[in-house]
Amino acid sequence: MASNALRVYARNASLQRIGQVSDYTSLTVIPRYNAIGAISLDISADSDSAPLLAEGNGLIVQTAAGQTVMSGPIRTVDWSRTASDAGAGQLKVGAVSDDEILARYTCWPSPTTAIGSQTASAYKLASVAAETGMRTLVNINAGPGALASRKNPLLTLAADGARGGTITRQVNQFDNLLVVLQDIAGAARLGFRVIQIGSALQFQVYTPTDRSSTARFSFGFGNLTDASYTTTPPTCTRAIVVAGGSSSPRVCKTYDKADPLFPGLVLEQFVDQTSVDTASVDLAAQMDQAGAEALTNGAGQGSLAITPIDIPNLRYGRDYNVGDTVSAQLRGGDWYTDIVREVTLTSTTTDSTVKATVGGDAGGTSTVARIYQYIAQVKRDVGRLKTRKAA
Template identity: 30%
Template sequence: MGYRIEVRDRNLNRIGEIDTWLRLDFTVRFSEAGYWQLLIKDGTEQAKLIDKGGGIAIYQDGVDKPLLTGQVYEFQKYWTTQQHPDTGSVYIGGSCDNQLAFDRLAFPDPFLPVPEQYKGRDTRAARGPAGRAVWWELDKALGPGALADRRVPGVELGDGPMIGDEVSDSLRYDVIGPKILEWCKTKKVGYRFVWNPNTKKIELDIYTPRDLSKDVRFSTELGNLREYIYTLSSPKVTRAIVACQGEGSERYIYQKIDSASEAEWGVIKEAFVDRRDLAIKTDKATGKPVKANADMTDQEFQEALKAVEDAADTALKEGEKNGNFQIYPIDTPQCAFGRDYFVGDIVTVIADGTEYSDIVREVNITVDNDGAVDVQPKIGEQGSGEPLNLYRSVWEMREKLRKLEARL
């Protein structure tokens, strides 16, 4: 499946096409800023098309909308004796147009300029259907509803769709991109900015992610799963010991035990949590927790007791047994990214007889000058820096495989 690159100038006019390059790398992300980088021979007419303030659109054969559009942010000259020793090459790179959301802050009062924010509210509530909330924040930060000096020329936001689950949040100088990404992950909504060369606009598309879990499936049997790895790890903490205020034998000590993990893995692993900021000590006569300060109210005491339990829970959660699932689908003539599924869609992976369905968060694509294409989707929280603990799913895979081997 082929790809082509169309080039725009800073005024969003289409000015040409690039069809000869040494290497093209780009990453498409769900409701995040993707990235693109092009390696091309320097000094050519095609290389000269891309200039500061301009950008590109990457199209896939047979797909009407571009997979990614974005502005150029970087030029890097590259010369070696092996590659174009006469003129050298140039790396040209940038972010996708979703970067617009990551370049803006959510002002407490978006109708006041920065020097006058003191006249408004300290924080601002964000409520309503997620699609409408995403649109509202972008409109007031960079669209027609923004202050004149914050508006981005050529951005077309359309109307705010009433889709997605309800948002209830507060904002105070949050970077808008990460904030609305939180909503997109949990509120059944997604968005992307896409340059339209016909309208000469960067258009906002807010949508409901598609559930393709029954139609787009990856497995070794289907030939579209290159590799999968699943790992079960024993817990790093099974007993959390929290210490509060009090001196010597009066210091209050609380312990919480993950008995199920200790029985399963046959390990005992203790962790000490210092919370001397909590005004609780031990009553030596009863062994019970009591107020460390006489002026402490009953409500403050109950809140401190709850904080002790929360500290123990946090330590056990951070050190709990872990299941990690890494999957590496590939494109085939029957199932290809862009044509058959896109970031934000829910797909299914089948490994060792266990089905796992989750959202396509990111896809990395490399296209070499000989036309070789490498497509690497990331499904769920894989590679996100916040990996989901899939212990139960991975355990079920292992058990099914163990039972199958026993029958054989």
């Protein structure tokens, strides 16, 4: 194993380490910001570590310095053998990050009540900090405060830092917990994760770190090997929020956000808030929150992929992480700044590489991702240049 290769350990269902997997042939780890990450590991089926790699167990991936990159449960163990294999064949092990625990649960309208007594149509978060609201949803649907039949004994919560602005939000009955958290975090510009702390899985909310002045990547600096960007058109530029209509009068309101690449494009999307009583004193706050989330999720997106090179003064895991803001010098020499959405770490017996994806993703930190705005400006500039040459 190369000195800079990632270390892999197996754990059992109780999160206890049961051995190191030191003879893998290839390892790919993809941490993602506010989303479920992935691990893929190739190893000989003859390996002494093979019995540790079973569904129900898990993997812990660490750097050579002992920093945990990702951990999570094993989901697949696939076997294959070809005529050229001298031994028992090969295993490809697939795992997901511990964030997946959040995707197992839905948001009950009355979380402390048995399923047969669910009479409410929604659960309401009223005038609370975004982090407080997120922790509340995790606690009462899956954590220590959940019904005994739903409580996950491995899940704990970090202390509440009351991060993010104040929100008032009605959570529709049985919405997926992870999706709701992504919506709230995206609008509040927060990050969240589930990581292993001792023999427990801890839900944490944090404010991403701006490292744009120190984590800078450029071909000229010699710490960037390639870069590319892509765009995805918007799906919603006008949110039509409708509240009430059953037991209270209907109220409708539109929220608009012009797209920088298609400024004249109008894409309407219905946002169902008909379960909200329009007599509520916080009706406006609830409709505003729903409109903001719809425009965030439906905004045009840009994604920048860069392959940075670790240098002594700038290394992934030490000087920047997923969720941090970094800078990259792109087309025309301009500097672009945005959040690291995911990182693909590849480790073999001889080498390790890092590829980062910056910007994009509907759970972004702004209604329209900053890279999308940047690319729109570049394309407009190129268009004006062509027009001048044609003239």
